[in-house]
Amino acid sequence: MSFRAGGSAVASAASRPARTSALAIAAGESRAPGSDSSRRGVATKCSATAAAAVVIEGQRELYGQLCKKLKEVERLAGIQGLLSWDEQVMMPAGGAASRANQKTALAAVIHEKKVDAGLGDLLRQLQEEQEGEAASELSVHEAAVVRDAVRDYNHETRKSAELAGREADVEARAYAAWVAARKDGDWEAFAPSMEENGPDILPRFSVAHLPILTLVPRAFFAACSSLRKNNNTKTTTGKNAKLGKMVSVKRDVAEATRSELGGAYEGCLDQFERGMSTERLREVFGELKAGLVPLLRAIQEKVAKEDKSGAAAERHPTPLHSGEQWGKDEQAALCRDMAEKLGFDMSKGRLDVSVHPFTGGPGPSDVRITTRYSNNWMEGVAGTVHEVGHALYEQGRPGGDMEDLPVSRALSMGVHESQSLLWERMVFQSRPFWKFAAPLVRARFPHTKGVSDEAFYRGLNRVAPSLIRVDADEVTYPLHIILRFEIEQGLMDGSIAVKDVPSVWVSKMKELLGVDVPGDAEGCLQDIHWSVGAFGYFPSYTLGAVMACQFLEAAKLALPDLDSSLEDGNFEPLKTWLNREVHARGSLFASPDELLTEVTGDIMRPSALVEHLKSKYTEIYDL
């Protein structure tokens, strides 16, 4: 939380007028290239009560100025959120090129404001006053604002224009190469975008073609900001031909912005999951692997045995088949009903349709979620519930004094995912929920009249290893993530070469999931993440799954009647508990572990997920 730039001395607090609206500038101007000790000297000299009071007065003044600047940036970023939603949901195809220009113009404005020297001066002064001996008058929430503003400012300013440009260029090229390579299932065509010294591929792509991941776009976009900036960059070969490639540019970015974390992959992780280290992640994922691989084997063996005996159909008499009788209008009405029943506030949000479901929009008072309706009706409903989970977090973030300030933001991608997964997996995929939901489905879809509550529940909860992450069930999903973590971490520390990714992928899929990979398209080219530079993002999905279990455990302790209220379709107690315990805390805590400790008494505890899955599927599969 310190500045890389050399320390700076501020004017003596005692000599500063108590209320000066130009305080920041005055202090900035009087700054001398002083040493760290000279600054400390200033601080220690003014320990008299009167002087301390003056310091506090100045601190509040500075804090007010800081908030003004931060809110301005956040409001402009909210507009980015709306542009992004519109692009995916409303924009006609012909608008893509000028939309890209508009986004570039806005991104440039925001970047300028984020690296504004005046902002840096304010932060420096506030930090110095907080570190000084005078008592801080900032509340814990205000201190968190300063903490995260410093963090953001450091990350923004430490990336040089040259590096940002190189990163943007590589990301744009790699994304275009990935789109082409995936079509052909050919990793070798993509590999040069990842490696140093590979040939150049010249893209000219529009963000309109960029699939949106199922996530809250703001956090993701923060990580991929350089991608956005580049949307309309007219890249030329010539002088850029010697540009470094993805892996090395990501190493450089990590080193430049987060060298204090001590590693390239640490730097990547920190963009999405603050406070998480590679070592810790390896422990967490090791425990998951140790618990889930045997569970999967046991399920597979049981299924194989049942297949022979014909008992499998009895276990999963699934009504979840696709077919024409699942009308899209009825699906839409059901999804809308469910979203509202779960607590999504339609007066502060919308539910629409997009190719790739996501949660986005301009801010907590206007949260836009999307889903899609296909013949596989459950996809639309499950997608809606998942996005509602994200949306409740967004709608529940702290407002009032904290609105548009860093402390009101979601804490991490993993915590965000914990909220979507809590509703999707822990509620929607639970037995109590289907006691409530089955009648709704039967009412909308008369052909399901004979389907029991239990049949819906079992239809939703089947375990079967598959090639594709996004289609995976809750037992195999973490294994997909662990595979990706091991590979991307290896790429970053150099223990895995880019050219070896396909073979490593194949052997890890066999090891973890027992699945044979027929080609790169269904293997290492299936995900967009690496092509847009989102290294370190995958772990958040599974950290979210772990945290969802921990939060639900705590909720059940606080709400002994939770299951019966879910059966009754009364989601208010759970939503209210999450609002209070998680959502309203925004980014008050400095890491998910701190939040978890406050809410559940534990730090991240992977056994929570393992126990949950073991218990659930031991019962379902009668292991």
Next chain:
Amino acid sequence: MSFRAGGSAVASAASRPARTSALAIAAGESRAPGSDSSRRGVATKCSATAAAAVVIEGQRELYGQLCKKLKEVERLAGIQGLLSWDEQVMMPAGGAASRANQKTALAAVIHEKKVDAGLGDLLRQLQEEQEGEAASELSVHEAAVVRDAVRDYNHETRKSAELAGREADVEARAYAAWVAARKDGDWEAFAPSMEENGPDILPRFSVAHLPILTLVPRAFFAACSSLRKNNNTKTTTGKNAKLGKMVSVKRDVAEATRSELGGAYEGCLDQFERGMSTERLREVFGELKAGLVPLLRAIQEKVAKEDKSGAAAERHPTPLHSGEQWGKDEQAALCRDMAEKLGFDMSKGRLDVSVHPFTGGPGPSDVRITTRYSNNWMEGVAGTVHEVGHALYEQGRPGGDMEDLPVSRALSMGVHESQSLLWERMVFQSRPFWKFAAPLVRARFPHTKGVSDEAFYRGLNRVAPSLIRVDADEVTYPLHIILRFEIEQGLMDGSIAVKDVPSVWVSKMKELLGVDVPGDAEGCLQDIHWSVGAFGYFPSYTLGAVMACQFLEAAKLALPDLDSSLEDGNFEPLKTWLNREVHARGSLFASPDELLTEVTGDIMRPSALVEHLKSKYTEIYDL
């Protein structure tokens, strides 16, 4: 087109390197507080050929830098267009407050860029080089870019922060007062907002409640920018209690920004209708009044006679009654069909529903139009055609090199309205159109099977004086406008007092339309315009009607088969002609008169409208 700020000397062109990317800054830095003659001296000294070539080189460099700055502003303004569309069409009610904050933040960024000193320096240098002896290498389109950039810069910078704040404050207060006063039909409650020294009314309003006029919002918003900026201003009584009111603040704005035009009302007009003077407008409207008042009287006498004889129903056997059988889905499908048939490019736009129909969106490649569907089906269809007229202008504005530059903008509000009215009144309300359209309506609405083409045509073309402008037919509409022009012009020059507006309104309504006004709500409080400071806006509606006639006359000369192609539903020839003659010219010309002269050979000619209406309604009413 001159700057108010004192003249500035630039570095000698001869001493300037031929290609310096920092040219503008270098020139700006070397600027001395020189007199106008010293600047001229520089220009006359470098008349040698070599030096002239250098000047031209510099000119292109400067022009390139100018375009970069202008495009950035225009792209951010495009985002404002999207925000505004979203607010009216998509935004949930709960998003209003933070949307207002977001718009305020963006408006502040745009304002900063519009009054940027670097932009001013560039413009000064470009103007000086153009006024110098060296030949200009700028094309006519490029010269128009410079011309309008100077115009915009002057208007932006001439308004002091104090004046802009005062204007914003008065507009916000007046709007809130109008909303309340209209509800009660009480002009006296609104009058203090218009007058100096009236009591203060403290509003706290959201733009979400602001009805949108039927127009292209960009131009309107440019005029009401201060309103937008103020959406979220927390106005306080105290120190603002002595603020001037609407009429005087508008006088001050006109004096500050457009003093060269020589009058307050001239300044108001120039915001919407460049090149138009009060005197000229009085002539135009005088001619319209002289032609239309007798026409209306003749129609009314005929109708009165027919009412007695029972022949009126025969003349207008209208199928245009409202009723349940006009299903909204069918109306929507019909409107979509019509929009596409008229040439609206759905790949570069959308058609949605909003409370108040409008044309807007982020730019020419993404034009968003709206309409509304009620039991009065013709309202939705006519509204769609009207907005398509605006939209074709937007979609047809020049792109390529001219994209996002002032020269690609619509020329004036009147020219914009000429395009919507050309399609709505000259095409949609014509006999040939209904030969094409009647079968479409009959196909969608079986209960109209027995309605003849002629019955649709006549049903659409009825003349009847009424109280409300927005419901008026094409003969009485101009009289509503003339009334408003006479009053607002009188308010500006002081010949009409604010308190006398209701009585003047009543007597003018009687004089022009023969109508008795029962109260202020249906009288002088019916329009939003004055309450949001849009003085000088009303005339554009009728200037548009005049120009629509002139453009259609010219189109008929160029396209002798136009009527039969309209009968066949072939709108391509007319659209293509308008694209070429009007839309693609953007703001190349400095005034509507110049454009009219180029396209039709005439300046604004009110007799075109009088003749059109006389001829049309003499036939319909058999006068």
